[in-house]
Amino acid sequence: MMQNLTNEEWHSLIKSIESKLIEPKDAPLASMSAAEAAAFIDHTLLKPDAEPEQIDKLCDEAKKYNFKTVCVRLNYVARAVKKLSGTSVGIACVIDFPEGTADWEAKEKELAAAIEAGTTEADAVLNRSYLHRARTTSSSGLLEKLPDYVSTFSDLSKLRYVASRPTTLKLILETSQLSTDEIIAASVLAHYAGFDFIKTSTGFCERGATVEDVRLMKSVAIAAAKETADEPMQIKASGGIRSFNDMQKMAAAGATRIGASAGVTIVEEASGVRDGETHDAGQNGGY
Ligand SMILES: O=C[C@H](O)COP(=O)(O)O
Numbered sequence: 325m326m327q328n329l330t331n332e333e334w335h336s337l338i339k340s341i342e343s344k345l346i347e348p349k350d351a352p353l354a355s356m357s358a359a360e361a362a363a364f365i366d367h368t369l370l371k372p373d374a375e376p377e378q379i380d381k382l383c384d385e386a387k388k389y390n391f392k393t394v395c396v397r398l399n400y401v402a403r404a405v406k407k408l409s410g411t412s413v414g415i416a417c418v419i420d421f422p423e424g425t426a427d428w429e430a431k432e433k434e435l436a437a438a439i440e441a442g443t444t445e446a447d448a449v450l451n452r453s454y455l456h457r458a459r460t461t462s463s464s465g466l467l468e469k470l471p472d473y474v475s476t477f478s479d480l481s482k483l484r485y486v487a488s489r490p491t492t493l494k495l496i497l498e499t500s501q502l503s504t505d506e507i508i509a510a511s512v513l514a515h516y517a518g519f520d521f522i523k524t525s526t527g528f529c530e531r532g533a534t535v536e537d538v539r540l541m542k543s544v545a546i547a548a549a550k551e552t553a554d555e556p557m558q559i560k561a562s563g564g565i566r567s568f569n570d571m572q573k574m575a576a577a578g579a580t581r582i583g584a585s586a587g588v589t590i591v592e593e594a595s596g597v598r599d600g601e602t603h604d605a606g607q608n609g610g611y
Pocket residue numbers: 368370395525526527528532562563564565583584585586606607608
């Protein structure tokens with residue numbers, strides 16, 4: 325049914341869900357064991373010049389600490405699958421990373437190849453150019469410009485079709501490049517397209533996750549799920565999360581997954597073997 329909505333109908337639905345948003349209250353900062361922290365983390369290495377040995381190290385660390393997944397680019401999925409065979413660590417492959425603007429054929433090819441190579445999760449970047457590109461409508465008798473919800477939803481539905489369950493599918497919004505209205509729209513469209521997670525950031529743009537983004541995305545996920553009587557999407561916070569304290573704040577705001585290149589630091593702080601005083605700049609030079 326949703327496939328047939330016009331741009332104006334999407335606009336009304338998104339605005340109706342927006343009117344029902346309830347700002348969630350942060351939970352208290354939870355104490356977590358190192359094992360509990362590791363189970364929250366996609367241990368991530370996405371810099372384009374990552375060497376095979378660095379991916380091997382990432383996988384060895386993932387085995388040692390039992391991270392939820394390692395998050396890598398397509399060219400390293402098969403290597404990570406081999407290194408992690410026989411463990412419970414999953415593989416998350418980023419798709420159309422970090423821009424999100426590839427045409428559908430390229431995106432489909434990359435996603436299908438990642439699944440074929442054994443990825444268990446796919447983190448696809450939203451093509452935000454559709455939300456920035458206005459479509460003119462005259463449904464009310466007046467000419468007005470709306471974001472292109474129809475093309476956005478079509479892209480997201482096709483991604484879900486290619487990455488059918490049990491592949492976990494996440495949508496990277498890159499919140500630093502979206503207005504509040506666009507974050508709400510993208511989150512609603514992701515819910516209706518059947519995504520499992522919405523994720524804040526690539527870690528390669530002007531800033532990473534903020535607790536405000538996580539709260540907003542959480543509230544949209546809850547409101548959209550009420551509308552369809554489904555489970556709410558989960559929230560992955562990523563980009564700039566360097567410490568156990570950063571992670572606790574994201575979890576308190578509603579994140580149930582963290583993407584971080586500082587996973588080892590985070591679990592070592594959680595276990596108390598590291599004091600939390602000094603932190604790396606991150607895989608891309610950092611913000
Ligand atoms: O998806 C995860 C991000 O790429 C992680 O970025 P980070 O180096 O700021 O932790």
